[in-house]
Every structure is written in C-alpha cells, then in structure tokens.
Amino acid sequence: DFIQNIETCTNSQQQRQIIRRANVGLPSHWNLQTENVARFSLDENSNEYQTILSLFDKTMTNKYTAILLIERIQNKQWYTQYNSYKSFSLKKDAEKKLFHGCRQESVDLIINSFFNRSFAGVNGTVYGHGAYFSANASYSHSYAKPSTQNGE
Numbered sequence: 001d002f003i004q005n006i007e008t009c010t011n012s013q014q015q016r017q018i019i020r021r022a023n024v025g026l027p028s029h030w031n032l033q034t035e036n037v038a039r040f041s042l043d044e045n046s047n048e049y050q051t052i053l054s055l056f057d058k059t060m061t062n063k064y065t066a067i068l069l070i071e072r073i074q075n076k077q078w079y080t081q082y083n084s085y086k087s088f089s090l091k092k093d094a095e096k097k098l099f100h101g102c103r104q105e106s107v108d109l110i111i112n113s114f115f116n117r118s119f120a121g122v123n124g125t126v127y128g129h130g131a132y133f134s135a136n137a138s139y140s141h142s143y144a145k146p147s148t149q150n151g152e
Contacts, residue, residue: 030074037075060137098133101143
C-alpha cells in the first residue's frame with residue numbers, strides 16, 4: 001500500500017512500514033568498495049577479528065596450528081536483501097554466528113554464488129541438497145581440506 005506506505009507479507013500477513021532511502025545503511029565498519037562483492041582481510045587487532053577468533057577458539061575442539069587470516073565478505077545486494085527479510089522475522093534473536101567448511105578451491109565460487117545449492121553435494125547430502133552450517137567450528141573444519149595449490 002503506497003498511499004499508507006505499508007508492506008504486507010502475503011504468507012504471514014505481517015505488516016511493516018515502507019521506508020525509502022537512497023542509502024541502504026551499510027555497516028559503518030565496512031571498507032569502501034567499488035564492486036558489489038568484495039573480500040577484505042581483517043586486522044588482527046580489530047574487535048571484529050578478535051570476536052570471530054574468540055568464537056572460533058571456543059567451538060574449535062580440534063587442535064590447530066595457526067589462523068592464516070580472517071576475511072570479511074562484503075556484498076551490498078545480499079546485505080540489503082538480508083536486512084529486508086530479517087525485518088519479517090518472528091523471532092528477534094534468530095541471528096546466529098555459524099561456520100561453513102569447504103575446500104579452498106570452492107571459496108570464490110561460494111562467495112560469488114551465495115551458497116548456490118546447485119553446487120551442493122561435494123561433502124554429502126544427508127539432509128538434501130543445500131549449504132550446511134554449524135555453530136561448532138570443529139565440525140565445519142572437518143569439511144575444510146588443505147589447498148592443493150599451496151598447502152594452506
């Protein structure tokens with residue numbers, strides 16, 4: 001309803017105010033980027049890096065040698081879509097930080113296709129085709145294989 005600026009979800013009938021903005025409100029800590037999708041290495045001293053490292057260490061029961069790097073994937077379109085869908089979430093605390101393990105060779109494909117299910121099945125399809133995530137880093141790590149290019 002553009003007269004009253006209200007959007008209604010056809011499935012749940014939940015309503016929300018339509019807010020039109022030129023700026024979609026990207027996170028202030030994001031790096032400037034010229035393309036829609038970009039990868040940025042996090043500074044080891046940043047709060048973001050330390051928060052992720054802490055969660056990883058807390059849920060990584062397997063011994064590991066070193067963290068090589070932690071990257072932030074910035075995708076303006078997905079971020080905007082995610083925030084739109086999130087506003088319809090019935091549970092306000094539904095967000096979780098999850099891990100996904102994969103071969104190094106799959107990383108760019110995943111980033112550029114946003115976990116496209118047509119690529120699923122390399123590590124199994126116990127619950128059907130899809131992208132699998134875990135709150136436990138050690139479980140996801142079991143699916144991460146060393147790179148065949150440089151052993152990382």
